[in-house]
Amino acid sequence: MLAWTAPEPPDTAVASWLCALVMAITMVIAKAALTPAEDRQDDGSTAVMRRTARDDGSSGISRVEGGPPSPDGGTGDASHTGAVNAVEQTIEGGADPIGDRMDTGQDIRRAQKDDGVLQKIRGWLSRGEQPKSAEMGEWKQVLNSRWAEERLESEMEALLDQRCHLGAKMAGLQKMAPSLQFVHADADQLSKMISFTTTLAIDVSAKVRQLDRAKTRVAAAQQRVNDLLDLKSCAEGVQTALQAEDFEQAAAHVHRFLAIDESVVRLSEAGEAAAGRAGDSLSSAFALLHKAEVELHAAVGARFSEAVKAEDLASIERFFKIFPLLNRHDEGVKRFAEYLCSKLKASAAKNLRDAERTGPSEPRAAVIWSDTATLLFEGIARLVEIHQPIIETFYGPGWLMATIELLQASCDKQVSKIVASFNKHRSIDAKVARVRESLRAVRSGTAGSSAGTPALDPRELDPLLAELTILHARTELYVRFVRRRVMNDIEVGFFDNERAEKTAKLESIIKDSDLSRCMQELVGQYITLESYYVTECISKAVKLDTIEEGSLTSSMVDDVFFIIKKCIRRALSGGSVDGTCAMINIASTLLETEFCSVLERHLRQGFPSGYLDLSQAYSVLQTSLQQGKLHTTDTDAQKTQFLTALNNARASQEYVSSLCTTLRQEVAAQLTGSSSHERDKLESCVAGLQAVSSRFATLAEVGLKQLLSSAIKPRVKPWVDGFTAVSHDITELGGLQLDKEVRTLTAYLASVTTWSERDRMARLSQIATLLNMEEVSEISDYWGVSSTMTWKLSSAEARKVMLLRVDFKPEDVKRLKL
Structure with a gap:
């Protein structure tokens, strides 16, 4: 803050600023003294005064907002004197700050206050005193309030300028007034x-x-x-x-x-x-x-x-039709169903006696129990086919399910008898017990050492497993027939709520029946027996593994996958989703553990080194066998075993993928009536089997690395080292010879291997192509957008290869745009 003394004159810059402030306040105050709106139309002095205020007070207003200028920015005594004169002329001239007209007492008091401010400024200018900061703030406040009034007046003027437009609108509304009355x-x-x-x-x-x-x-x-x-x-x-x-x-x-x-x-x-x-x-x-x-x-x-009693079917049907006329639907259905059940019972008992008397040498002896159950199911289906029209015509929709419910109760009794006789004559329980004992012995590692019951021959289980699947398949076919017939009756006779209730009741009848319980027990026994069968067969296939002359794989690969495919297809033919899923999971486990462990054990023995020629690695299987028997040294036998195991791993990987593709197609074709949940469960099991292929791929990669490190690298590395130690310059003739040798090597590898040699030899073939060119510019025929060749070499690698040609100028090669 600056200190001022009375004798010293005020700063000229501050004085100039205050003069401008006084001029602006004066012009603003003058606006308050204007005449009313009706008089301003004829008086042009107001506009002149307003323009004068804007023109003369613009600089002063900007200074008020930003504060007084700094002392070194003043304009001197001349400007001070001119400012004082201007203020005096403004105050003493013709413009009265207060004005002659005031609308209210508040306007009069505000104008008097503003006039007092101007009088203070004039006194300060005449005495040359320094104003106080509070007074400066008061002056700014007065000026800012007047600026707000000026903006409001500007907006009012804008509204007044639209008076003509609004008048035209009002005139139009007045013309429309008569129409509005109509x-x-x-x-x-x-x-x-x-x-x-x-x-x-x-x-x-x-x-x-x-x-x-x-x-x-x-x-x-x-x-x-x-x-x-x-x-x-x-x-x-x-x-x-x-x-x-x-x-x-x-x-x-x-x-x-x-x-x-x-x-x-x-x-x-x-x-x-x-x-x-x-x-x-x-x-x-x-x-x-x-x-x-x-x-x-x-x-x-x-x-x-x-x-x-007289078995008069015509009379039975005649009186059966009368019961609904007496409103005795339940009694009529019950009596008629009892009659049908009596016929069904007699027929089933006769078929069961015939099955028990069937000798083992008769044509249908192997599937006689499944045939007996099939006859029972066909008898029920025949009764439904014959009498369904009578029930629907005389009793109405909805009564077929009541009839089938009674028939199903009789069917449960007969199926229980057939299954009991089947278990007795086929010794199912005894065989399951022996199988479980054998499986426990295998898991505990004591197989073959027990002095108890000998292990069951898998060949004895083959016909039994086939009969079990046929029995379950016929049951599934019967259940689908019943569900389809009753659902058609429900769809016709009931609406949404009742339809859902009847459908739930039908499913309860099927699932809670003794037939379903017996089939679930049989499926459990089937899974146990089938698991033992496939395990023993795979074990026997591994023990009897042989290598046929001219074959790159051993016999156990084909045998193992034949057995697995046979067992899964047999489970799938039974129509049981749970049984099929169980067999797929068992197959996945056996392949991933038992079979992979055999291949891994052979591969862990390693491939012995000492080959004189690389071609011996691919001709061992053809030259070391005579009539299926090995007549070679231990080293050759170990080499043969390693290479066979390696090929078995690669072939097993392909077999798994092919088996999964086939299973997906057969599942979609045979299990057409399965639900979305069952299909998802099957797909999950197949995906688990598909994952086993990665296990075989890992084994194959491990075997290839062992073969590479023990047989190929030790033999090839000295050649490579000797070759890279010398600088090689190739002529056009040399490039031609190299291309010929690469082609010969590719054809040889194609004849002794099963993998695609063109992909693996692509880089070498492209190198031979570059070195076989006659001129540098010939590369444009092979390289570029118009080329059909997919290059495995980068542009830098291609230039490096072409620089090996002694007859190619380096500058020509470097100028190539690749």
């Missing part, structure tokens, strides 16, 4: 018309409701009259029909009587009694018909039983 009249008329129409509609609706009630009452009266007439007709006709043993006609009369609402007819009887008319005729008719209903029911039941 619109108002039309709208009033339309409102009255709508009100009239509404009232008329309400009246008409009331009349329609009255007519509807009258119609309903008339229809009820007609129905009551018809019921009375039918009641008398039925009472008269039922006795005649019973006497003539015309049970169908009597049932028709009783059915019509049962369809009559007895409580409503009783009201008519009460009305006749109240009116003094006799109502005895109605009471006697009701009593007569109730008695006839009882007599008819007893007669039909007795005749149905007699027809069953």
Whole structure:
């Protein structure tokens, strides 16, 4: 802060700034003294004054906002004197800061306050004193408030400038006023018309409701009259029909009587009694018909039983059709199903006796129990096929499931007998016990050392496993038939909620049946036996492994995968998703553990070194065998075993991929009725089997690395070292010879290997192509967008190879744009 003394004159720069401030405040205050709006239209002095204020006070306003200028930026005494004169002229001139007109007392007090501020500034200028900071802030506040008023006035002027446009709009609205009167009249008329129409509609609706009630009452009266007439007709006709043993006609009369609402007819009887008319005729008719209903029911039941004893199918069906006319649907279905079950029981018992008497040498002896179960299922299907139309016609939709439920109960009993006889004659439980004992011995490592029961021969299980799968397949076929027939009946007779309830009941009937329980037990036994069968067969295939002359793999690869494919296909043919998944998982485990361990054991022995020629590594299998037997030294036998194991690993990898592809196709073709959950489960199991191929790939890679380190690198490394130690310059003739030798080597490798040699020899072939060119520019025929060759060499590698040609100029090679 600067310190000032009274005798010293004020700073000229601050004085100039204050003068400008005074001028601006003066001009702003002058605006408050303007005349009203109606007078400003004829007076141009206001606009002149406003323009003068803007022109003269612009610099002063900017200085007020930014503060007074620094002392060294002043303009000297001349500017101070001019500023003082300007302030005095402004204050003492013709413009009065307060003005002559004030609208309110507040405006007068504000103008007086602003005038006091100006008087203080004039006194300061005349005395040459330094203003206080508080006074400076007050002056700025006055100026800023006046700036706000100026902005508001500018906005008001803008609105006034739009007066002509708004006037034109108002003129247009005034022209439209007569039209609006017509619109108002039309709208009033339309409102009255709508009100009239509404009232008329309400009246008409009331009349329609009255007519509807009258119609309903008339229809009820007609129905009551018809019921009375039918009641008398039925009472008269039922006795005649019973006497003539015309049970169908009597049932028709009783059915019509049962369809009559007895409580409503009783009201008519009460009305006749109240009116003094006799109502005895109605009471006697009701009593007569109730008695006839009882007599008819007893007669039909007795005749149905007699027809069953006599096995008179025509009479059985005749009286079976009468039960629904008496509203005895449950009784009719139960009696008829009992008759069908009796026939089914007799037929199944006969077939079971025939199966037990079948000798082992007869043609169908190996599958006689599955044939017996098949006959049972076919008998049920035949009964459903024959009698389903009768049930649907006379009993209506929904009653087929009740019939099949009763038939299924009889089927469960017969299946339990067949399975029990099957277990007894095939010794299923004993064989499963022996198999489990053998599997436990294998897991514990004591196989062959136990003095107990000898191991079961897998060949004995083959026909038994086939019969088990056939038995389960026939069961699945029967279940699909029942589900399809009942679901068609449910779809016709029920809606969404009832349909879902009936469907759930059908699934409960199937899953909770003894048939399903027996099949689940058989599937468990099948999985145990099949697991033992495939394990023993794979073990035997490994023990009997041989190498045929001219073959690159041993016999156990084909044998193992044949056995696995056979077992999985057998499980798939049984129609059991759980059984198929179990067999796929068992196969995956055996391949990944048992079979891979055999190959890994052979590969761990390593490949002995000492080959004189690289070609011996590929010709051992052909030259070391004579009639399937090895007549070689131990070293040659070890080499042969290693190479065979390596080829077996690679072939096994391909076999696994092929097996998974085949399984996916067969699953989609055979298990068409499986759910999405079951399909996902099968796909997961197949994916697990597919993952085993990576295990074989790892073994093959390990074997190749051993072969490379023990046989190829020791022999090739001295050649490579000797070759790289000398600088080689190649001529055109040398390039031609190199290309010829590369082609010969590629053809040789193609004849002794199974892998694609062109991909592995691609870089070497491209090097020979570059060195075989006649000119440097010839590379444009092979390299570029128009070339059909996929280059394995980079552009730098291609230049490096071409520089080996002594007849190619280095500068020509470097100028190539590759």
